[in-house]
Amino acid sequence: MKIDKANAPFLSVIVPVYNGEKTLAFCLDAIAQSDYSLWELIVVDDGSTDRSAFLAERFPALVVRSAEQQGAAAARNYGAQLARGNYLFFIDADCEVHPDTFSRMVAFLQRHPEADAVFGSYDDAPKPRGFVAQYRNLLHHYVHQTGSEEASTFWTGCGVVKRSMFQKVGGFNPQMRMLEDIDLGYRIRRAGGKICLAKHVQVKHHKEWNLFSMIKTDVLDRGIPWTRMLLSQPSGLVDDLNLQVSSRLSVLAAYTLLLLLASGLLMPKLLLLSLLALAALLQLNWHLYCFFNRKRGGLFSVGAIVLHWIYYLYCGVSFGCGVVLHWLDNRQQKPFVVKSQGEASWRTW
Structure with missing residues (x-):
């Protein structure tokens, strides 16, 4: 350097x-x-x-x-x-x-x-x-x-x-x-x-962070407004950071796992299929979970994996709500008009 x-x-x-x-x-x-x-x-x-x-x-x-x-x-x-x-x-x-x-x-x-x-x-x-x-x-x-x-x-x-x-x-x-x-x-x-x-x-x-503040921030302050912003962008969804393809597939796998587990109460054979969704979630996020294990150990990693799957579930909710709200309000966000930054009321302390 x-x-x-x-x-x-x-x-x-x-x-x-x-x-x-x-x-x-x-x-x-x-x-x-x-x-x-x-x-x-x-x-x-x-x-x-x-x-x-x-x-x-x-x-x-x-x-x-x-x-x-x-x-x-x-x-x-x-x-x-x-x-x-x-x-x-x-x-x-x-x-x-x-x-x-x-x-x-x-x-x-x-x-x-x-x-x-x-x-x-x-x-x-x-x-x-x-x-x-x-x-x-x-x-x-x-x-x-x-x-x-x-x-x-x-x-x-x-x-x-x-x-x-x-x-x-x-x-x-x-x-x-x-x-x-x-x-x-x-x-x-x-x-x-x-x-x-x-x-x-x-x-x-x-x-x-606590569980409530994390979910509130991810859903109301980031997930929903970011979805609406993305749908207004010519480039759409990019394969980067929080929007990587692996993360999107993980949301689908998390909901598939939840659906199969719930259906398995009525049709036990479906519980076997839930193992495939579980394997998909682990495979898609294997490097992240190994990272958790290296940094904080096995017990932390187990809890983090559960929390991460909950994260994927409410990310799906955020995306769905964002899509619906974007559809209901077809008016694109008005272009940002540059105004004088001096118009705000500021004073030196």
């Missing part, structure tokens, strides 16, 4: 936060300890009611605060408006960069000057110790590590966009309260931009 110091870029690191006092200090302290020094830090408090803005004041950062919550998209846009660098580096407030995250990203950017946007990966050592949180964060890591390096979308947990491209596509859509980073990635690709996944550029995730 070598950096051309003579041409090292200046990074504008933008961290939006809303009521994130539990994790924000970890995030900002890690940024301050980075082994790369050419950066500025902009913290945009999106109308928090906790002590997030006060915590941010302790760090070498420009801290601005909205009078009311306007959403992460608007917060990031405002941070970009204040930025001085040619590269906008977005970090989520519940993510902790490694000491070499910035330098690894810069080295990647220098090796790939054609890239208009680059995003990294969660690491394999999430901070929360709960079972669901460990499963969820390790699954995220695995998905990132097995994704295509030529990406079709974007991720703001740890992602860089060229300032020129960000301005060209109009930044994030402030009307969106979720999936705004995915939407940005689609618009960058439609504008002819190139997006890369740098798997070795990693951050530690601090988000606590």
